[in-house]
Amino acid sequence: MNEMTLPVPCADYEYDLVELVDGALAPERARAVRVHLAACPRCRAWQQEFATLDARLAATLPRPTLSDSFDQRLQERLASLSRRAPATDSKAVADRDYSRIMEAIRRGARRHAVLDALASVAVMACLLIAAGRWLAPLGGAMSALEGPARWITLGVLGSAVAAAALAWSAHRGALPLAGGFR
Amino acid sequence: MDAGIEQYLAEGRHALAFELVVPAYRDRVFRLAYSMLRERAAAEDATQETLVRVWKALPGFDGRAALGTWIYAITRNTCLMELRRRRPTVSLDDPDSAEAQRASASVATGPAADPERENLLRLVDRLPANQQEAVRLFYLEDRSYETVAERLDMPLGTVKNLLHRARKRLMELARPDEVKAA
Numbered sequence: 001m002n003e004m005t006l007p008v009p010c011a012d013y014e015y016d017l018v019e020l021v022d023g024a025l026a027p028e029r030a031r032a033v034r035v036h037l038a039a040c041p042r043c044r045a046w047q048q049e050f051a052t053l054d055a056r057l058a059a060t061l062p063r064p065t066l067s068d069s070f071d072q073r074l075q076e077r078l079a080s081l082s083r084r085a086p087a088t089d090s091k092a093v094a095d096r097d098y099s100r101i102m103e104a105i106r107r108g109a110r111r112h113a114v115l116d117a118l119a120s121v122a123v124m125a126c127l128l129i130a131a132g133r134w135l136a137p138l139g140g141a142m143s144a145l146e147g148p149a150r151w152i153t154l155g156v157l158g159s160a161v162a163a164a165a166l167a168w169s170a171h172r173g174a175l176p177l178a179g180g181f182r
Numbered sequence: 183m184d185a186g187i188e189q190y191l192a193e194g195r196h197a198l199a200f201e202l203v204v205p206a207y208r209d210r211v212f213r214l215a216y217s218m219l220r221e222r223a224a225a226e227d228a229t230q231e232t233l234v235r236v237w238k239a240l241p242g243f244d245g246r247a248a249l250g251t252w253i254y255a256i257t258r259n260t261c262l263m264e265l266r267r268r269r270p271t272v273s274l275d276d277p278d279s280a281e282a283q284r285a286s287a288s289v290a291t292g293p294a295a296d297p298e299r300e301n302l303l304r305l306v307d308r309l310p311a312n313q314q315e316a317v318r319l320f321y322l323e324d325r326s327y328e329t330v331a332e333r334l335d336m337p338l339g340t341v342k343n344l345l346h347r348a349r350k351r352l353m354e355l356a357r358p359d360e361v362k363a364a
Contacts, residue, residue, distance in 0.1 A: 064222040
C-alpha cells in the first residue's frame with residue numbers, strides 16, 4: 001500500500017468505523033465490525049488513522065469556559081434594564097386603566113340616557129291621557145279653533161311637553177352634553 | 183430542571199423561572215456560541231445577549247417548542263447577527279475566501295511553540311463554516327451526536343453526515359502536511 005495515499009475503507013463499513021471510534025455503535029454491530037477489522041487490513045489502517053485524528057482533535061480544539069465575572073455582569077445588566085422598565089410600565093398601565101374607566105362611564109351614561117328618555121315618554125303619555133280626560137269639557141273650546149290656529153296650538157303644547165322632558169333629562173345629568181363629564 | 187422552569191412559567195412566576203434558566207443554560211449557550219464565533223470574548227458577549235433576550239421574552243414563551251430548543255434558536259440568531267456584523271459581504275461557506283484564510287488568525291490558540299497543534303487548528307479553519315461549527319461543538323460537548331443535533335436543531339443523521347464529511351476532509355488535508363513535514 002502506498003503510504004502517501006489515504007487508505008480507503010470498505011464502503012459498507014466506513015460509517016461504522018467512525019461510530020466505533022466515537023463509541024456510538026450498538027453492541028451487536030460493534031462486534032460484527034470488530035470481526036471485519038480483524039480480517040481487513042485496509043479498514044484497520046483507516047480506522048487507526050481516524051482514531052489518531054479524533055484523539056488529536058479532542059486534545060487540540062479549545063474548550064473555553066465562562067469567566068468568573070460573567071454572572072455578576074449579567075445581573076448588573078438585568079438590574080439596569082429593570083430600573084428603566086418600571087416607569088414605562090406604570091404609565092402604560094395607568095393609561096389603560098383610565099381609558100377603561102372612561103369607556104365604562106360613557107357606556108353607563110348612554111344606558112341612563114336611553115332609560116330616562118323612555119321614562120320621560122311614558123310619564124308624558126300618562127299625563128296626556130289624564131289631561132285628556134280632565135280637559136274633555138274644554139274639547140268644545142278646542143273645536144272652536146279651526147285650521148292653522150288649531151295646529152299652532154297643538155304644536156306649541158307638544159313642543160312644551162318635549163322641552164320639559166329634555167330639561168328633566170338634562171337636569172338628571174343623563175344626556176351626553178358637551179362638558180357634561182368633567 | 184426544565185420541568186421546574188416550565189412550572190414557574192405556567193404560574194406566571196417569570197423571575198423565578200429565569201433564576202433557574204441561567205445556571206441550567208449559560209454554559210450550554212456559551213459552548214454553542216463559541217462553536218459559531220470561535221472567540222471566547224465574543225462568545226461570552228453573545229451568551230450575555232442571549233440570556234438578556236430570554237429574560238425579556240420569557241413572559242411570552244408559549245411552550246410550543248421545547249424550552250431548550252427555543253433558547254438555542256435565540257443563541258444561533260444572536261451569533262448570526264454578530265457574524266453578519268463582522269463580515270457582511272463574505273460567504274461563510276467558502277473555505278477559500280480571503281476572510282476564511284484570515285479567520286485562522288482570530289482563533290484563540292495555545293502556545294506558539296506547538297506547530298502541530300497550530301497546523302491542526304488551521305486545517306479546521308479551512309472547513310466550510312457548517313462543518314467547522316459541528317466539529318467544534320462535537321468536541322466541546324464530549325462527542326455527543328445527540329447534543330450537537332439538539333443545539334443545531336438538525337436531525338441526528340444530518341449531524342452524523344456533517345461530522346463524517348468534516349473529519350474525513352481533515353484526514354485528507356492532514357496527510358499531505360505530514361508527508362511534507364517528513
